[in-house]
Every structure is written in C-alpha cells, then in structure tokens.
Amino acid sequence: MDKTVNQKAWFLVLPVLLLVAFSAVVPLMTVVNYSVQDTFGNNEFFWAGLEWFEEMLASERMWDALGRQLLFSAIILAIEVPLGVFVALNMPKSGFWASFCLVLMSLPLLIPWNVVGTIWQIFGRVDIGLLGYVLDALGIPYNYTQDSLAAWITIIVMDVWHWTSLVALLAYAGLKSIPDAYYQAAKIDQASRWKVFRFIELPKMMGVLMIAILLRFMDSFMIYTEPFVVTGGGPGNSTTLLSIDLVKMALGQFDLGPAAAFSIMYFLVILLICWVFYTVMTNLDKREG
Amino acid sequence: MADTTANKSASRGIALPRVNSRAVVMTLYLLFLLLPIYWLLNMSLKTNTEILNDFTLWPRDLTFANYATILTDPAWYMGYVNSLIYVVMNTVISLTVALPAAYAFSRYHFMGDKHLFFWLLTNRMAPAAVFALPFFQLYSSIGLFDTHIAVALAHCLFNVPLAVWILEGFMRGVPKEIDETAYIDGYSFGRFFVKIFMPLIASGIGVAAFFCFMFSWVELLLSRTLTTVDAKPIAAIMTRTQGAAGIDWGVLAAAGVLTIVPGALVIYFVRNYIAKGFALGRV
Numbered sequence: 001m002d003k004t005v006n007q008k009a010w011f012l013v014l015p016v017l018l019l020v021a022f023s024a025v026v027p028l029m030t031v032v033n034y035s036v037q038d039t040f041g042n043n044e045f046f047w048a049g050l051e052w053f054e055e056m057l058a059s060e061r062m063w064d065a066l067g068r069q070l071l072f073s074a075i076i077l078a079i080e081v082p083l084g085v086f087v088a089l090n091m092p093k094s095g096f097w098a099s100f101c102l103v104l105m106s107l108p109l110l111i112p113w114n115v116v117g118t119i120w121q122i123f124g125r126v127d128i129g130l131l132g133y134v135l136d137a138l139g140i141p142y143n144y145t146q147d148s149l150a151a152w153i154t155i156i157v158m159d160v161w162h163w164t165s166l167v168a169l170l171a172y173a174g175l176k177s178i179p180d181a182y183y184q185a186a187k188i189d190q191a192s193r194w195k196v197f198r199f200i201e202l203p204k205m206m207g208v209l210m211i212a213i214l215l216r217f218m219d220s221f222m223i224y225t226e227p228f229v230v231t232g233g234g235p236g237n238s239t240t241l242l243s244i245d246l247v248k249m250a251l252g253q254f255d256l257g258p259a260a261a262f263s264i265m266y267f268l269v270i271l272l273i274c275w276v277f278y279t280v281m282t283n284l285d286k287r288e289g
Numbered sequence: 290m291a292d293t294t295a296n297k298s299a300s301r302g303i304a305l306p307r308v309n310s311r312a313v314v315m316t317l318y319l320l321f322l323l324l325p326i327y328w329l330l331n332m333s334l335k336t337n338t339e340i341l342n343d344f345t346l347w348p349r350d351l352t353f354a355n356y357a358t359i360l361t362d363p364a365w366y367m368g369y370v371n372s373l374i375y376v377v378m379n380t381v382i383s384l385t386v387a388l389p390a391a392y393a394f395s396r397y398h399f400m401g402d403k404h405l406f407f408w409l410l411t412n413r414m415a416p417a418a419v420f421a422l423p424f425f426q427l428y429s430s431i432g433l434f435d436t437h438i439a440v441a442l443a444h445c446l447f448n449v450p451l452a453v454w455i456l457e458g459f460m461r462g463v464p465k466e467i468d469e470t471a472y473i474d475g476y477s478f479g480r481f482f483v484k485i486f487m488p489l490i491a492s493g494i495g496v497a498a499f500f501c502f503m504f505s506w507v508e509l510l511l512s513r514t515l516t517t518v519d520a521k522p523i524a525a526i527m528t529r530t531q532g533a534a535g536i537d538w539g540v541l542a543a544a545g546v547l548t549i550v551p552g553a554l555v556i557y558f559v560r561n562y563i564a565k566g567f568a569l570g571r572v
Contacts, residue, residue: 005398012393013405015386016449023446024412027423090314099560103553104319107326110552112507112524115545122332123325128340128538130328161322222416225509243418247510250422263419274414278407 034260052261084167117229148238174205333542355543368523391456459493
C-alpha cells in the first residue's frame with residue numbers, strides 16, 4: 001500500500017512512545033548506570049568505567065552460560081521448526097476437527113510458565129510422575145536432578161511440548177492462505193508430494209515461518225522460569241542458562257555492577273541477532289509485495 | 290515393481306489411507322501434548338497418600354478436597370483475582386495505546402518511523418531478567434510497588450510492541466479508500482476510527498487482546514518481583530505448597546489445573562481466529 005508522508009502521525013504514536021519509554025528507557029538507564037559504577041553500600045557510588053564489562057568478558061561463567069544458551073536455542077529451533085511444519089501439514093483443513101486440534105494445541109501456550117515447569121517436574125519424577133515411572137520401570141536410568149544429560153533432555157522435551165504448537169499454528173496459517181488452484185496446477189503437472197512442499201507450500205509459508213523462528217529464538221534466548229522450576233539450573237551449573245545466571249547474580253548475590261554489565265551485553269547479543277532476523281523478514285515482505 | 294505401482298495408485302485413488310496417516314500423526318502429537326496435563330489433573334483429584342504410596346493411572350479414591358482447599362482460602366483464591374485484575378488492566382492499556390500507533394504505522398510515513406518500529410520490537414525481545422531489578426527500584430521509588438497497576442505497566446513492556454505489531458498487520462489489509470471516503474463524508478478522525486475502522490479490524494483487535502492476555506497471564510518473573518502480598522499472582526502463591534512436611538502435591542496440582550482454566554476458556558472463544566491471529570494478520 002502506498003503510504004503518505006504525514007509528520008502529524010507522530011501524535012498517534014506518542015502514547016506508545018511515552019509508555020514504553022517509561023517502562024523501558026528508565027529501567028535501562030538504571031542498568032547502564034550500575035554497569036559503570038561501583039558501590040560500598042550506603043548508596044554511595046563511584047565511577048568504575050568499563051571495569052565491570054572487562055571483568056564479565058574475562059569471566060568463564062558468562063561464556064559458559066552463553067554457550068549453553070546458544071546450544072539450547074539451536075537445539076530447540078532444530079526440533080521445533082521441522083516438527084511444527086510437519087504437524088501443520090497433517091492438520092485437518094477445516095471443520096470440527098480443525099477447531100478441535102487448534103484448541104487442544106493452543107492449550108500449552110496459555111499455561112503460566114512456572115506451572116509448565118511444575119507439570120514437567122512432576123511428570124519426570126521417578127516416584128510419582130508418569131514419564132519417570134515408566135522409564136524407571138523399563139530399566140532406563142533417568143534422574144533429572146542428578147544427571148545433567150537427563151536434565152537437558154527434560155528441559156528440551158519440555159520446551160518442545162510447550163512451544164511446538166506455536167510454530168505449527170503459524171505454519172498452518174500460512175498453509176491455509178494457499179489457493180486451491182496451486183494444488184490443482186501441481187496435480188496436472190504430476191508433481192510429487194515433496195515437490196509440492198518444496199515449491200508451493202514452503203515458499204508460501206516462509207513469511208510466517210520467519211515470524212515463528214524470530215519469536216521462538218527470542219523467547220528461548222530469554223527463557224527463565226521453566227528450566228528454573230524444573231532443574232534450578234542444576235545439577236551443578238549444567239542447565240544454568242543466561243537468564244538464570246543473571247537473576248542469580250542480580251537478585252541472589254546482589255552483585256549489581258557485574259549483573260548490569262552482563263545485562264547490557266546480553267541485551268546487545270539479542271538485539272544483534274534479532275536485527276538480522278528482522279532485516280531478512282522485512283526483505284521477504286517486500287519481495288512478496 | 291508391480292507392487293509399488295499398485296500401492297501408489299491405491300494411495301492416490303482412495304483418500305482413506307492418507308486421511309489415516311494424518312489422523313495418526315495428529316493423535317500422537319495431541320497425546321504428547323495432553324499426557325502431562327492429564328497427569329496433573331489426575332494428581333489433583335487424588336489424596337496425598339495415594340499420590341505418594343500407590344502409582345495409579347486414574348484416581349481410585351476420588352477427592353475434591355484439594356480444590357476445596359484453594360477455593361475456600363482467600364490467600365489462595367485472591368491470587369487468581371490478582372492475576373486476572375492485572376492481566377485485564379494490561380490488555381486494556383496495551384490496546385488503547387497500540388490502536389492509534391498501529392494506525393499511524395500502517396497508513397503514514399513519518400520521520401523515523403522504521404527506526405521507531407524496530408525500537409518498539411526490541412522491547413518485545415528484552416529479557417525480563419534484565420528488567421527485574423530496575424523495575425523493582427523504579428516502582429518502589431514512585432510508590433507503586435505491590436499494586437496491580439505496577440505489574441500491568443511492567444507487562445506493557447512486551448505487550449504494547451506485540452499489540453502494535455499484530456494490529457499493524459491487520460490494518461494493512463484494510464484498503465485506504467475506506468479512510469478517504471469517510472473523511473470526504475465529513476467524519477472526524479475520532480468518529481471514523483471508532484465507528485468505522487475498529488469494527489473492520491475487530492478480529493485483529495480480538496487477536497491482539499488474546500496475545501496480550503496470554504503473555505501477561507503466563508509471565509511470572511516480573512509479576513513476582515513487583516509484588517509481595519496485595520497483588521501477588523497465583524503462580525507465585527503456588528510455591529506456598531512447600532510446607533514443613535514436604536510438598537502438598539495434591540493442592541499444587543489442583544492450583545496448576547486452575548491456572549489452565551482461564552486460558553482454555555479464552556482459547557475456546559477465539560478458536561476461529563487463532564490461525565490467522567498467530568500469523569499476526571500477515572497471511
């Protein structure tokens with residue numbers, strides 16, 4: 001659509017601007033403030049320059065957490081995106097069963113995050129949880145509080161359980177927008193199932209899939225509550241992801257300076273990656289017209 | 290060779306086998322989704338003795354005592370009330386400010402519009418963990434700590450950008466000629482927006498409201514940090530079940546089940562818009 005240039009449109013944006021500035025810029029400035037100062041208590045602050053940043057960049061703790069975080073995000077994207085597309089391809093197209101599937105699939109999305117954690121914490125327990133009990137009965141050693149591999153598998157399966165539906169619903173929305181004529185043309189050309197997917201369905205889904213990947217990446221990168229409830233970052237530090245580490249540092253140990261420096265770098269990494277996604281996405285939008 | 294061709298023609302000619310493979314995939318996936326929820330429901334209807342001593346697939350000794358505990362104790366059920374209050378406040382605030390902004394983004398070019406849009410989106414990406422402590426200090430210093438409005442405002446951080454994003458997608462789909470015709474007919478901007486434009490994107494508003502509700506309802510880190518007693522959300526109250534005698538599993542499970550109910554109700558009402566809504570109007 002052609003947009004007209006109108007600077008008065010700023011007035012319409014102003015309320016959003018003020019509100020978000022209040023709840024984003026003010027707190028962010030506090031963080032910046034802490035990140036360059038040191039304190040000995042009594043609300044007396046000293047200029048510390050980039051000391052905290054240097055300290056954090058040199059600390060293994062942050063790099064380890066970042067590594068775990070990237071691994072976690074990569075694994076869940078690699079599972080959830082293909083699985084979500086696969087589920088979307090198998091969903092009923094319309095009628096009662098379509099809404100039936102939609103309602104049930106959306107259910108995990110609306111469960112408070114700590115309840116999601118609680119559900120899986122219970123589900124995986126060897127004594128009272130179905131999953132843990134069955135695995136135990138089958139003779140498979142599984143204890144997510146002691147074994148870091150089991151803890152990782154638990155939080156990954158939990159995230160797949162929690163969020164695959166989001167990818168599936170987005171992909172499904174993309175699929176529904178494909179006119180029947182495309183499929184008929186493919187039929188006349190005797191295109192194989194794979195070719196229909198590769199040359200009709202996938203390109204048409206690309207836009208919404210980018211949204212799905214963007215949302216999943218952002219949310220998995222700042223995941224806190226669910227793994228915290230299930231494993232508390234343990235055993236040891238094996239499931240301490242970035243947010244868990246940050247909250248531990250800021251609210252647990254009250255190391256404001258390092259935590260603030262950590263926050264800013266954390267935010268910058270997210271901004272950088274999201275900027276790349278966003279650019280790709282808007283270019284896709286433009287290409288489609 | 291003959292076998293494979295026969296198979297191929299069978300799967301093409303008759304719709305039944307294909308429908309079945311779809312049904313199998315969907316059944317397996319839904320089973321995977323529902324089993325953990327079923328287990329929670331199952332536990333919430335058992336007594337603690339049964340949970341801990343006998344491993345049963347369904348409650349043998351059906352009890353509603355766990356639910357009774359929650360629904361009769363104000364310390365418990367006020368948590369649901371608190372959660373609902375700030376979620377509704379947040380949804381109303383988010384939509385009120387997002388509607389005009391989304392209109393501006395969808396209709397006009399103005400100085401810095403693209404940068405502003407991306408800046409808004411970055412707030413959706415901001416980790417709550419980064420903001421927890423500054424929010425705590427900000428709201429304490431202006432005397433809003435432990436109030437519903439504090440949580441509602443804090444959740445605007447990620448809900449307003451999302452609402453703008455969704456609404457902008459829906460508004461782009463409305464032809465501009467409608468605006469122009471209305472202005473020629475002598476409608477003022479306000480009247481046009483409320484009387485003509487908003488009904489046209491009603492489904493978009495519904496979807497945006499759904500998303501605001503959803504993300505405000507499921508968030509815990511900020512709402513827990515900003516409240517102590519008066520506005521404490523249900524999700525934070527659930528930690529109370531860890532008493533001296535261990536965890537009260539039955540009550541914990543019942544509280545969990547009750548947190549799923551509002552979401553399930555909301556989904557049921559918007560089920561026909563979910564698919565389009567999840568695509569943020571961009572399909």
